[in-house]
Amino acid sequence: MEALVTGVAQMGPIQKIDSRAAVVRRMLALLAEAKARGCRFVVFPELALTTFFPRWVYEPGEPALDAWFEDAMPGPETRPLFDAAAAAGIGFYLGYAEKAGNRRFNTAILVDGTGRIVGKYRKVHLPGHAEPDPSRLGEHLEKRYFHVGDLGFPVFETMGAKIGMCICNDRRWPETYRVMGLQGVELIALGYNTPTGLGEPYQAAAQANMHNELSLRAGAYQNATWVAAAAKCGVEGGYPMIGQSMIVSPLGEVVAMAATLEDELITARCDMKLAAYARTEIFNFARHRRPEAYALITDRVGAGEPVVPSRAQMGLDDA
Numbered sequence: 240m241e242a243l244v245t246g247v248a249q250m251g252p253i254q255k256i257d258s259r260a261a262v263v264r265r266m267l268a269l270l271a272e273a274k275a276r277g278c279r280f281v282v283f284p285e286l287a288l289t290t291f292f293p294r295w296v297y298e299p300g301e302p303a304l305d306a307w308f309e310d311a312m313p314g315p316e317t318r319p320l321f322d323a324a325a326a327a328g329i330g331f332y333l334g335y336a337e338k339a340g341n342r343r344f345n346t347a348i349l350v351d352g353t354g355r356i357v358g359k360y361r362k363v364h365l366p367g368h369a370e371p372d373p374s375r376l377g378e379h380l381e382k383r384y385f386h387v388g389d390l391g392f393p394v395f396e397t398m399g400a401k402i403g404m405c406i407c408n409d410r411r412w413p414e415t416y417r418v419m420g421l422q423g424v425e426l427i428a429l430g431y432n433t434p435t436g437l438g439e440p441y442q443a444a445a446q447a448n449m450h451n452e453l454s455l456r457a458g459a460y461q462n463a464t465w466v467a468a469a470a471k472c473g474v475e476g477g478y479p480m481i482g483q484s485m486i487v488s489p490l491g492e493v494v495a496m497a498a499t500l501e502d503e504l505i506t507a508r509c510d511m512k513l514a515a516y517a518r519t520e521i522f523n524f525a526r527h528r529r530p531e532a533y534a535l536i537t538d539r540v541g542a543g544e545p546v547v548p549s550r551a552q553m554g555l556d557d558a
């Protein structure tokens with residue numbers, strides 16, 4: 240298929256007291272607008288059904304924490320979203336907190352235009368901390384509440400395109416996009432909840448939107464793929480989160496960007512042919528990549544000692 244008209248359904252704040260039913264009603268309104276605007280695929284945010292609960296301190300396993308996770312997907316509150324999307328022939332990406340037996344994941348699913356779940360992704364890069372620290376201005380406890388994703392970065396052929404997924408902090412790591420790029424991904428869907436003011440210096444907070452755009456545009460351009468990124472944003476429980484949802488072309492251009500910190504739909508006609516030249520020339524991985532030079536990327540976790548060739552290898556005269 241040549242083009243997939245894609246919507247990004249940015250969502251404004253969800254407060255602790257907001258029910259899933261109320262949130263799904265907001266999502267249904269965004270879906271109706273997406274239908275009216277000719278979308279066949281819609282991206283919702285990370286943890287789209289609830290407030291961003293990793294900002295609060297819980298004991299792992301306590302009932303108040305488990306209440307933020309979904310017992311089933313779809314469940315009674317989310318079934319209306321699946322039904323409305325299927326009736327409209329619209330596929331979607333949905334981020335939510337997943338219970339998988341005794342394991343807990345920050346998860347996203349890919350649902351096709353018939354309402355069938357065709358793919359799942361579990362967040363690999365968990366930012367923040369496992370232990371609370373009252374000296375911080377705010378907490379970001381994803382390492383406390385979620386297991387590291389165990390599904391890799393899969394790419395699914397559905398809705399006439401090769402669609403991959405990631406979640407929030409994943410978008411800051413080039414490896415995320417490249418692993419999917421090496422599977423021929425054509426569109427990467429992702430959701431994010433990005434707080435500011437958790438103690439980083441003012442300058443870093445002022446750069447939050449620039450870092451968001453930089454990460455998304457670089458990932459798209461360097462892998463010749465569309466990127467559709469949906470924020471959950473605005474002030475939740477007194478903590479601000481950035482908006483700036485956007486759709487980026489395989490050439491790195493921002494073709495649509497949200498203008499508010501509320502529920503807002505942005506759309507673009509994602510032509511999969513747009514990447515053709517980039518893939519056959521500039522980022523023709525098969526022709527240009529040299530994995531033998533990249534060993535450190537998988538050999539090391541953290542930065543280590545410099546790796547220096549011998550003077551002889553470098554052809555220096557005093558070898």
Ligand code: ING
Nearest residue numbers: 366407408409411431432433434
């Ligand atoms: N949120 C943030 C993100 O990566 C963060 C965490 C905020 C990291 C600011 C660095 C700077 O956008 C999630 N949920 O990953």
